[in-house]
Amino acid sequence: MVQLREQSEAAEFFPSDVEYQGLLSKRSRRGRVVQLSFLLMLTIAVVGLGILLYTIIDDSFGLVAVVNQNEPEAVVSAYGYDPAVTVLDDLNKEQLVDVLQGSVSSGVGRRLEREERFFADRLVFESQAKWDEVCASDEPPSGCSGGVRSKGNVLDLVRERVIQPDIVAVNRLTASIFNPDGFKEEVETAFVENPSRFGEYTYDQVRYQWRAWFSWKFVTSPASDRPEIAGVRTAVLGSIWLVIITVLFAVPVGVGAAIYLEEFARPTRINDLIQTNINNLAGVPSIIYGMLGLAVLVRILEPFTSGSLFGEGAPNGRTIMSAGLTLGLLTLPVVIISSQEAIRAVPSSLRQAGMGLGATKWQTVRSQVLPVAIPGILTGTILAVARAIGETAPLILVGAASFITVSPSGPFSQFTALPIQIFQWTSFPQEEWRHLAAAASLVLLVLLLTLNAAAVIMRNRFSRRMS
Amino acid sequence: MNETPESTVLDPTAAPATADAVGGVEAADDGPGVLETRSMDVFYGDFKAVADVSMSFTFNEISALIGPSGCGKSTVLRSLNRMNDLIPTARVDGEVRYHGTNIYAGDVDPVEIRRRIGMVFQKPNPFPKSIFDNIAWGAKINGFKGSKSDMKDLVQGALEQAALWDEVKDKLTESGLSLSGGQQQRLCIARAIAVQPDVILMDEPCSALDPIATLRIEELMLELKENYSIIIVTHNMQQAARVSDRTAFFNVELDTTGQRTGHLVEFSPTDVLFTTPKEKATEDYITGRFG
Numbered sequence: 209m210v211q212l213r214e215q216s217e218a219a220e221f222f223p224s225d226v227e228y229q230g231l232l233s234k235r236s237r238r239g240r241v242v243q244l245s246f247l248l249m250l251t252i253a254v255v256g257l258g259i260l261l262y263t264i265i266d267d268s269f270g271l272v273a274v275v276n277q278n279e280p281e282a283v284v285s286a287y288g289y290d291p292a293v294t295v296l297d298d299l300n301k302e303q304l305v306d307v308l309q310g311s312v313s314s315g316v317g318r319r320l321e322r323e324e325r326f327f328a329d330r331l332v333f334e335s336q337a338k339w340d341e342v343c344a345s346d347e348p349p350s351g352c353s354g355g356v357r358s359k360g361n362v363l364d365l366v367r368e369r370v371i372q373p374d375i376v377a378v379n380r381l382t383a384s385i386f387n388p389d390g391f392k393e394e395v396e397t398a399f400v401e402n403p404s405r406f407g408e409y410t411y412d413q414v415r416y417q418w419r420a421w422f423s424w425k426f427v428t429s430p431a432s433d434r435p436e437i438a439g440v441r442t443a444v445l446g447s448i449w450l451v452i453i454t455v456l457f458a459v460p461v462g463v464g465a466a467i468y469l470e471e472f473a474r475p476t477r478i479n480d481l482i483q484t485n486i487n488n489l490a491g492v493p494s495i496i497y498g499m500l501g502l503a504v505l506v507r508i509l510e511p512f513t514s515g516s517l518f519g520e521g522a523p524n525g526r527t528i529m530s531a532g533l534t535l536g537l538l539t540l541p542v543v544i545i546s547s548q549e550a551i552r553a554v555p556s557s558l559r560q561a562g563m564g565l566g567a568t569k570w571q572t573v574r575s576q577v578l579p580v581a582i583p584g585i586l587t588g589t590i591l592a593v594a595r596a597i598g599e600t601a602p603l604i605l606v607g608a609a610s611f612i613t614v615s616p617s618g619p620f621s622q623f624t625a626l627p628i629q630i631f632q633w634t635s636f637p638q639e640e641w642r643h644l645a646a647a648a649s650l651v652l653l654v655l656l657l658t659l660n661a662a663a664v665i666m667r668n669r670f671s672r673r674m675s
Numbered sequence: 676m677n678e679t680p681e682s683t684v685l686d687p688t689a690a691p692a693t694a695d696a697v698g699g700v701e702a703a704d705d706g707p708g709v710l711e712t713r714s715m716d717v718f719y720g721d722f723k724a725v726a727d728v729s730m731s732f733t734f735n736e737i738s739a740l741i742g743p744s745g746c747g748k749s750t751v752l753r754s755l756n757r758m759n760d761l762i763p764t765a766r767v768d769g770e771v772r773y774h775g776t777n778i779y780a781g782d783v784d785p786v787e788i789r790r791r792i793g794m795v796f797q798k799p800n801p802f803p804k805s806i807f808d809n810i811a812w813g814a815k816i817n818g819f820k821g822s823k824s825d826m827k828d829l830v831q832g833a834l835e836q837a838a839l840w841d842e843v844k845d846k847l848t849e850s851g852l853s854l855s856g857g858q859q860q861r862l863c864i865a866r867a868i869a870v871q872p873d874v875i876l877m878d879e880p881c882s883a884l885d886p887i888a889t890l891r892i893e894e895l896m897l898e899l900k901e902n903y904s905i906i907i908v909t910h911n912m913q914q915a916a917r918v919s920d921r922t923a924f925f926n927v928e929l930d931t932t933g934q935r936t937g938h939l940v941e942f943s944p945t946d947v948l949f950t951t952p953k954e955k956a957t958e959d960y961i962t963g964r965f966g
Contacts, residue, residue: 313771474763557800561863563761565813565870566790573814 267646268422271384277372279364388520421647434641446623453532462543490541498605501534515620526607539592586667600627708733739915747937753772755786756792793867799859801851819938837865857888
């Protein structure tokens with residue numbers, strides 16, 4: 209214990225040794241309590257995020273009860289195989305095409321063939337003469353360009369058009385793992401108690417199988433009104449297009465504005481006003497940006513956003529261009545502010561060194577300030593773009609289509625986006641769509657993490673080059 | 676070593692004394708100096724930081740600016756190559772003549788001034804780039820036309836002049852920030868030399884360095900004065916006495932409103948100023964009675 213010396217009059221205002229010891233332990237205790245409560249807060253945050261992720265994954269996989277229009281076993285045994293040994297996957301491509309040919313109408317078959325041929329050396333549904341005629345027309349279908357369907361592709365077609373599974377009940381992942389019999393009993397009871405719900409199906413037809421709602425096929429399939437085959441390809445492509453337009457607009461404009469405000473603008477009243485407004489804009493609700501996008505981009509600038517200025521033919525301004533620019537405007541204030549912070553954090557000694565060597569302001573900013581600021585600028589941009597990807601409200605206003613099966617082909621296409629798709633699916637009453645929505649959320653998360661990872665890698669590469 | 680400045684605005688042939696000054700040694704003492712202030716006042720907004728400074732600096736000399744804190748010696752130094760322009764409110768009245776041209780005249784571009792009158796700062800501030808690029812960058816942005824090997828020669832020459840070449844010749848691609856503080860400061864000096872200035876301003880270049888590094892910088896200054904005019908601000912009177920040929924003493928005056936305005940008290944050969952100062956204030960300062 210340290211003896212405090214009586215040094216001056218002020219010493220009497222300090223606690224005595226005994227008091228001090230008491231105070232000291234009190235102070236340490238308070239510190240520990242605060243530390244613990246912060247730990248608790250961190251735990252709450254982690255648990256909350258964990259629960260969120262758990263529910264999404266829980267809904268993305270699980271057991272389903274299906275009724276097949278044609279049983280795969282019957283298809284296999286029709287080819288003389290024992291259904292106990294051979295499954296549908298074991299059939300070869302010729303046999304699968306044969307199955308398809310026996311089940312679908314010739315009109316559907318021709319359409320499938322025109323999309324993509326089944327075999328390189330022969331036609332299945334179309335006559336050679338008709339095929340040559342179709343391919344010689346002004347707009348030949350995609351099948352004419354020579355691609356051939358793979359076996360997996362034909363297998364998918366057989367499942368979709370011959371087997372035609374109809375999901376009658378769904379179950380969550382954890383329940384499916386730990387209590388699969390409970391689910392089966394539930395379905396059986398439902399068939400007994402409420403048969404009208406299942407139309408003409410009987411319980412004997414029900415098959416149980418595992419289903420990954422979140423799968424590569426889900427990502428690559430277009431939207432559909434049948435949950436069995438619905439996918440998010442159009443929405444994913446729409447979101448990617450939106451990110452591209454958003455970044456192309458918000459980053460150059462935002463960084464440019466930030467450079468001007470930080471490096472060139474004199475502190476005049478107008479510049480102060482602009483700065484204040486940018487800070488306020490960062491807090492404006494996204495739906496307001498949606499209103500702006502609708503009024504200005506979709507309506508007033510329609511010739512530009514519909515692409516008719518460039519000879520493209522969208523019927524109106526409700527295109528990826530409008531939505532991307534709306535999201536760009538939405539992210540712009542955040543990009544500007546975070547870029548300003550990053551530029552401001554560059555030590556002024558670097559600017560002085562550059563200017564002191566006879567560099568112009570721009571030479572100094574370009575070669576000395578920006579390279580140091582870029583990691584910070586990228587961090588802000590990542591956060592802003594991540595926010596933009598998840599935005600739904602402005603997209604609804606700007607006019608994202610809720611159901612669209614054609615992949616967007618460019619900035620002047622109609623589009624949908626992942627959050628819109630999720631929003632729409634959650635509003636459907638049937639349970640299957642909820643699982644699709646969960647899987648789509650997972651796709652959105654993966655997309656977000658991929659973009660973020662790419663940006664972080666880029667940022668780290670920049671930082672490493674600096675030091 | 677020094678190229679003749681090739682600017683139209685700052686044509687050295689316009690000032691007769693300069694032609695000699697650039698090429699020879701003897702011109703240093705006669706005629707107007709390479710750099711000269713005439714009744715220079717410096718303002719920050721309405722605040723007059725320095726009043727009525729008239730001084731003349733010549734080639735092959737080290738001039739030291741000393742004085743108590745807040746006397747405006749750094750302000751004077753930064754006014755000499757228009758670095759004060761970077762402060763939006765700063766303003767200079769009077770004239771600063773470089774080879775006879777007023778650098779505050781309307782048609783003079785401060786960018787050119789800063790290339791001709793280089794600067795070394797208080798804290799070593801190398802760019803976060805390689806040692807090579809630290810030096811090459813200044814030349815590049817000033818329109819260096821030589822080949823790659825010319826650039827190598829330029830970098831080597833600058834590093835040799837700054838007495839740094841032997842220490843860094845094997846690691847030119849490493850970051851300038853990997854050097855020690857003293858080496859960084861010599862790198863900054865090499866960087867300033869590489870753009871071919873003829874005046875080098877140093878703002879307390881040793882205040883962030885240890886005594887050994889300080890000594891090396893001082894030796895370097897003595898070598899460099901063969902080719903340049905060096906003006907140094909220092910808080911260290913021993914340093915001024917050791918390296919400088921002439922010393923200027925600045926002091927602060929409180930006016931009736933409480934504003935502190937710096938002014939030049941005395942500018943004499945160093946040995947005179949430190950042994951037989953003309954002014955009482957100078958004597959009080961150098962004998963440690965205040966400041």
